[in-house]
């Protein structure tokens with residue numbers, strides 16, 4: 537008996553792709569391609585300004601991940617104008633946009649300041665919602681109450697940087713918060729009906745591959761709508777670069793081949809209802825202090841993961857019920 541999925545058969549997420557893909561999720565919601573436009577609204581971060589810590593997470597260099605049009609000196613509207621133009625050249629079919637407050641901690645200000653920035657984005661033509669990246673220790677009841685009211689008017693997701701489910705790792709990378717704080721923030725956000733997202737890194741120092749794989753069960757129990765994953769990359773100019781140079785043996789960086797094998801096993805254990813936005817991250821090669829994977833575009837990586845899933849006749853969540 538063939539226990540696998542036959543071509544043409546739909547998975548629980550309603551389409552034939554072998555994972556619960558973010559792009560399909562938005563197509564289902566809006567019937568069209570939705571483009572995220574990144575913003576740098578000039579926030580800082582409590583793990584940098586001394587409130588929770590100084591110097592930030594050991595791997596952090598925010599500039600490495602900011603598109604060129606994201607300059608905090610420019611207004612939110614100006615960044616949206618330039619960002620939409622930038623994407624139009626590449627994806628002309630997108631007519632609806634999500635303003636992605638990406639850089640640093642985008643709820644780290646008073647509610648009145650947040651209102652001003654978020655409303656400016658929502659008033660921009662074509663913007664149908666907001667995605668707000670932040671830290672678990674940068675939300676409170678007042679902010680969540682405001683976000684809940686916004687979520688009734690538009691698509692709204694709060695994305696938390698969680699990075700690891702293990703406190704020993706969070707301490708090691710100087711995150712300045714515990715996993716328990718992340719779980720509390722997620723629960724408080726989801727309880728208000730706000731979409732929640734989270735970001736995790738694979739390959740952090742001190743974590744074994746088995747521990748990383750076990751995170752699939754932990755993450756599957758969180759009240760999450762979407763997730764992003766990426767492999768650890770050592771970025772020039774970070775604390776982690778010095779640590780890496782001093783003690784390279786503490787780091788077990790994934791080669792692309794290892795990561796592909798690992799990620800397939802991880803996906804098989806991940807709850808089918810969780811939408812997966814990213815498998816990997818790609819800092820521009822000029823920022824990398826450690827080995828990279830060469831020039832692999834995101835769409836190539838997605839194609840390779842899907843090809844491997846098909847070769848193995850497996851899919852996201854295939855082992856979820858068996859293992860949890």
Ligand code: SF4
Nearest residue numbers: 581583592593596640
């Ligand atoms: S919380 Fe984010 S912005 Fe702040 S130091 Fe860590 S990675 Fe950087």
